[in-house]
Amino acid sequence: MANTAPSTSIALPDDPNVRGDIVLEDPIEGREALVRGDRDFHYITEAVCKGNEAPLLKTPSSFVFGLLLAFAGFLLFGGYVGWLFWEGPGIWGNNNPVSWAWDIVNFVFWVGIGHAGTLISAILYLFRQKWRMGVNRYAEAMTIFAVICAASCVVLHTGRIWLDYFLFPIPNQMQLWPNFRSPLEWDVFAVNTYFTVSLLFWFTGLVPDFATLRDRATVKWRQLFYGALALGWRGSARHWVTYEKAYQILAAFSAPLVLSVHSVVSFDFAVSQLPGWHTTIFPPYFVAGAIFGGFAMVQNLIIPARAWLGLKDIITIRHIENMNKIILLTGSLVGYAYGMEFFVAAYSGNEYEGFTFINRSFGPYWWAYWIMISCNVLSPQVFWFKKLRTNVYVAWVVAALVNTGMWFERFVICVTSLHRDALPSSWEYFVPRTEVLFLAGTFGLFLFLFLLFIRFFPVIAISEVKTILPQANPHWEGYGHAKGGH
Amino acid sequence: MSTTFGLLAEYENPAQLYAACERVRDAGYTKWDACSPFAVHGLDKAMGLKPSTLPWWVLAFGVGGSIFMFFFQIWAMVYAYPFILAGKPLFSIPAYVPCWYEATVLSACLTAFFGNWVLNGLPRYHHPAFSSKSFARVTDDKFFIMIERRDPQFDQAAAEALLKDTGASSVEELED
Numbered sequence: 095m096a097n098t099a100p101s102t103s104i105a106l107p108d109d110p111n112v113r114g115d116i117v118l119e120d121p122i123e124g125r126e127a128l129v130r131g132d133r134d135f136h137y138i139t140e141a142v143c144k145g146n147e148a149p150l151l152k153t154p155s156s157f158v159f160g161l162l163l164a165f166a167g168f169l170l171f172g173g174y175v176g177w178l179f180w181e182g183p184g185i186w187g188n189n190n191p192v193s194w195a196w197d198i199v200n201f202v203f204w205v206g207i208g209h210a211g212t213l214i215s216a217i218l219y220l221f222r223q224k225w226r227m228g229v230n231r232y233a234e235a236m237t238i239f240a241v242i243c244a245a246s247c248v249v250l251h252t253g254r255i256w257l258d259y260f261l262f263p264i265p266n267q268m269q270l271w272p273n274f275r276s277p278l279e280w281d282v283f284a285v286n287t288y289f290t291v292s293l294l295f296w297f298t299g300l301v302p303d304f305a306t307l308r309d310r311a312t313v314k315w316r317q318l319f320y321g322a323l324a325l326g327w328r329g330s331a332r333h334w335v336t337y338e339k340a341y342q343i344l345a346a347f348s349a350p351l352v353l354s355v356h357s358v359v360s361f362d363f364a365v366s367q368l369p370g371w372h373t374t375i376f377p378p379y380f381v382a383g384a385i386f387g388g389f390a391m392v393q394n395l396i397i398p399a400r401a402w403l404g405l406k407d408i409i410t411i412r413h414i415e416n417m418n419k420i421i422l423l424t425g426s427l428v429g430y431a432y433g434m435e436f437f438v439a440a441y442s443g444n445e446y447e448g449f450t451f452i453n454r455s456f457g458p459y460w461w462a463y464w465i466m467i468s469c470n471v472l473s474p475q476v477f478w479f480k481k482l483r484t485n486v487y488v489a490w491v492v493a494a495l496v497n498t499g500m501w502f503e504r505f506v507i508c509v510t511s512l513h514r515d516a517l518p519s520s521w522e523y524f525v526p527r528t529e530v531l532f533l534a535g536t537f538g539l540f541l542f543l544f545l546l547f548i549r550f551f552p553v554i555a556i557s558e559v560k561t562i563l564p565q566a567n568p569h570w571e572g573y574g575h576a577k578g579g580h
Numbered sequence: 581m582s583t584t585f586g587l588l589a590e591y592e593n594p595a596q597l598y599a600a601c602e603r604v605r606d607a608g609y610t611k612w613d614a615c616s617p618f619a620v621h622g623l624d625k626a627m628g629l630k631p632s633t634l635p636w637w638v639l640a641f642g643v644g645g646s647i648f649m650f651f652f653q654i655w656a657m658v659y660a661y662p663f664i665l666a667g668k669p670l671f672s673i674p675a676y677v678p679c680w681y682e683a684t685v686l687s688a689c690l691t692a693f694f695g696n697w698v699l700n701g702l703p704r705y706h707h708p709a710f711s712s713k714s715f716a717r718v719t720d721d722k723f724f725i726m727i728e729r730r731d732p733q734f735d736q737a738a739a740e741a742l743l744k745d746t747g748a749s750s751v752e753e754l755e756d
Contacts, residue, residue, distance in 0.1 A: 334620075
């Protein structure tokens, strides 16, 4: 492993809140240290744990306010689900041709968000992208909470919710099995596998950090809580060997999941015969869009969180810039897919396909289409300029626009393809009724879980960030050893 | 009188730990361990550890889960309740692929997750090292080597001399 000595020639200010935002020139020799300020191992422990270790009663009031707000959203979600159980999907505006609307839009939106977390935790890990260590814990947590929101939407859209167990291959008195040849059943398998694997991966990464919190715990409840979660971890080298192997294997299996889960979600549409859905471009187009929207959500969460938690030395502007580059890349891929859909519709010579796309951009839902184009294709183009992609305010606003645009993308795909049926007599304009509460409720659920995570779980992978400090290498020159491998 | 579990030596940095592990390995100890706040790169070689057997378990259970799901789908779709839907043939390998693939991934990942804890003997309620006050920093910024008394060539004086000679900042006795 090459030594990554910090570039000492650049003088950075002492204030960690300023230092983390300074953009460094790409050095010609050596690389900028990922953790700024010449930090030692103990600093990482302190910086990450202090947020978790503040006494419960001394939680900052701004945080309590945020948590209560999110809890209100969570209660709204619970109330809405209760109402949905009582009344049924009649409280939605879904009509005869538009049988899939906000329920599925929300599902695809949330499950897509999760993909950035898995990309960071698995694909960037396998490619040895060390900057990922600073952001992976947040992103993985985001994945889990987003998939919980997605699963709630898809479980609740079935109408007769108490029969959802039909989806699983459970031996039953009717001797029926789910139809394994149906894309909807593939989706059940894909999303459940995705959630389980993400959770296992996240927990595996958390165990050594729970052990850190356990060893530092000063009050009984924290000793018990983190002690139980740490599983008796003692940092044994014999354990690390198997642990790292398990981590690599989980990463290796999660990496194809990044590509497969949203591909399977796209099959829900692409395997049908509907113009506007029945295209082979859907799997890569959905995957690019999922990573795009997911990174935007990471930016929306991490930019305020790193400032609020004082972690700018660990999550520096370089992390933000790298993620903005991915947003630019995937946003442009998504733009290419929008263009290619039109080209294929024209080139196929199929008049139903052609009508669907003309209608999509100039028909009754033209406004949704152009919100999608301007948010998803145009807004990330500002990241071609280094000055803009290294500005946290620009990054946050663009990320928020991208999230909006990605929600509208799913709306456009679902609703505009359905509202013009093959028979003009069944054409109908879809108007939502109470669905906005559903979307707001899932945001409440998501933020509530996320804020609880920030308060009680280590938000940075402590044991992984320590490995990217230069002194973590036993052959680091600072220890006075001759350079040489083993 | 309490019996000793072994000796616990504390080191300040990964370089010291690495060098000390090479010494302990070369001295021929077998029942010993190194503990660190993060996985020190290359320490398995410095300790002379064998590679983990976990990948073989994952392979076995992954392939097993894969084979099971493939035949389960055939049985459920073709024999248990044959029913033509969407014009797809009852036996259709392309249509079986997604669930087949997901079941493979799931069984492999569950094996990797649970295998990791089982092979490491975790969760574990207590370990003698936790009785040491200084060991609390093993998950923070300190590095440790433990030589256990049940090692066939354990001799307290000799082991203590070896650990002190490797630059340990402190060597203490662990109670069992």
